[in-house]
Amino acid sequence: MSEFLVKALPLAGLFSVQHKRFEDDRGHFARLFCEGSLSAFGQPFHIRQINHSCTRARGSVRGLHYQNSNAPEAKLITCLRGEVWDVAVDLRPDSETFLRWHAEHLRAGDGRSLLIPAGFAHGFQTLTDDAELLYLHSADYTPAHEGGLSVNDPRLAIAWPLPVNNLSARDSSHPLLDEHFAGVPL
Template sequence: MSELSLHKLPLAGLFLLQQKVHQDERGRFARLFCEGSLEAFGQPLHIRQINQSLTRERGTVRGLHFQYPPHAESKLITCLRGAVWDVAVDVRHGSPTFLHWHAERLDSGDGRSLLLPPGFAHGFQALSDDAELLYLHSADYTPGHEGGLSVTDPHLAIDWPLPLKNLSARDAGHPLLDESFQGVHL
């Protein structure tokens, strides 16, 4: 196995990135990102921004966030500490999986990351206290182009593993979906 491998997930364009984790008595090492490897897999990701989050309390939910063009972005999400239930929702207009979601459990040190293409909303629930994530983004955050989905929207029917806690005012304020939501036109 090379240092990185990609595994297709049920939603087109969504991938699980598996890192080769090297361990010995000193600890562990893994390559979290390699632009050349992703290009070789046909999934180029040029990084414009790197973010880190720490979520203090188990059950806390953050998301579901996305950006509209021309600032739509790819994201690579890696758990550095603790565990999260990471959710991706297809918001691409015209996609056969429009408004379908997929989730992966990410644990620190498991060598797994979620690779989301442009046109996907992202959110997560902390499965542990002090869950820490590293986000690599292909576009700068642009407040005027942000969008969000309600994490409790019955149309999405996301099966969160724990009772929802600590939604920010911004995240709690995302409207429920209706026929006016056309998604992201890429």
């Protein structure tokens, strides 16, 4: 096995990345990111930014966020503490799965990340208190080019595992999708 076991998920370009773990008496070691290996899957991924978040209460939801065609970005999401239900929504207008979502359960210590390509929105719900996420981003944070989708949009019909709690003011005000939504053409 190489340093990663990469599994394609139902939306093209979305991957589960299992990190090979080396165990010994001291504990363990794993490579979290390797540009050379991961670029072979989906589009090349060059890290521009690394972010970290901690979310205190179980059931909290962050998202759904994306950067538009002026600053498209891929993300590699890893859970460092607790557990989250991590969601990616396909916003590529030419995709056969446009507006379909897929979720993965990420747990600290499971050695797994979600690789989300450009042209997707991302969000998550915490399944435990004090959940921490590490995000690797392929583009700079560009608020002027950021968009959001409502986590309760009936057109997406995301089946959140818990009642949706603790949305930020911004995440409570994302518009519902309508016929003018053009997605993220790449």
